[in-house]
Amino acid sequence: IPFIPISLVKQHKISCYSSHEIYFESSSTTGKGVSRHYIHKKKIYDQTFISTFNYFYKKKWDFVGALLPSYLDRNNSGLVYMVDTLIPLISDSGDFFNNDYKSLVDIIDNKREKNQKVLIFGVTFGLMELANISGNKNWDHITVIETGGMKGHGAEVVRDEVHNKL
Numbered sequence: 001i002p003f004i005p006i007s008l009v010k011q012h013k014i015s016c017y018s019s020h021e022i023y024f025e026s027s028s029t030t031g032k033g034v035s036r037h038y039i040h041k042k043k044i045y046d047q048t049f050i051s052t053f054n055y056f057y058k059k060k061w062d063f064v065g066a067l068l069p070s071y072l073d074r075n076n077s078g079l080v081y082m083v084d085t086l087i088p089l090i091s092d093s094g095d096f097f098n099n100d101y102k103s104l105v106d107i108i109d110n111k112r113e114k115n116q117k118v119l120i121f122g123v124t125f126g127l128m129e130l131a132n133i134s135g136n137k138n139w140d141h142i143t144v145i146e147t148g149g150m151k152g153h154g155a156e157v158v159r160d161e162v163h164n165k166l
Helices: 006-011 042-056 078-090 101-113 124-134 159-165
Strands: 022-025 036-039 063-067 094-097 118-122 142-146
Touching: 022 078, 042 078, 063 078, 063 101, 063 124, 078 094, 078 118, 094 101, 101 118, 101 124, 118 124, 124 142, 124 159
Parallel strands: 063 094, 063 118, 118 142
Antiparallel strands: 022 036
16 A cells, blocks of 8 residues: 555545445644545454454453543544444443543552453553553553554653653
8 A cells, every 4th residue: 555645635535445334534633634534344444453453452351441532522533433342342341531530540540459450542642641640550450552642732752751651
């Protein structure tokens, strides 16, 4: 698949198919327009990300948290769609957290006391804020899937810095 300029995606429908069942939109944090990701067959798309997730994370979780501030405020976020689809498949308990870091910290602490497995999907800037708010806690029972995302939310940080902070 060749690389194409993002301006083409923002200005034109890029697809191998004439029809699509769903589409996702970018956040447009740069203010230069929304790009769209067109999905021809939802079922194939779902099967792809579900099987990929299961390949890397083969276990059930006691709790899945989605720390996706600002993504929940938009329509047609592909990330929100994926996580919303995955949560009921991988856990009996899960929730989305927009800017409610305190509630997520309380849940993580509660799950740690019960020795339960926690998975957190999080955008980078949300995870950095969670680390700042939570202090220096031992959260060895947590698996974090960092999804990226700092544009418009402070200075960019290198991956090692993010991981060290977490």
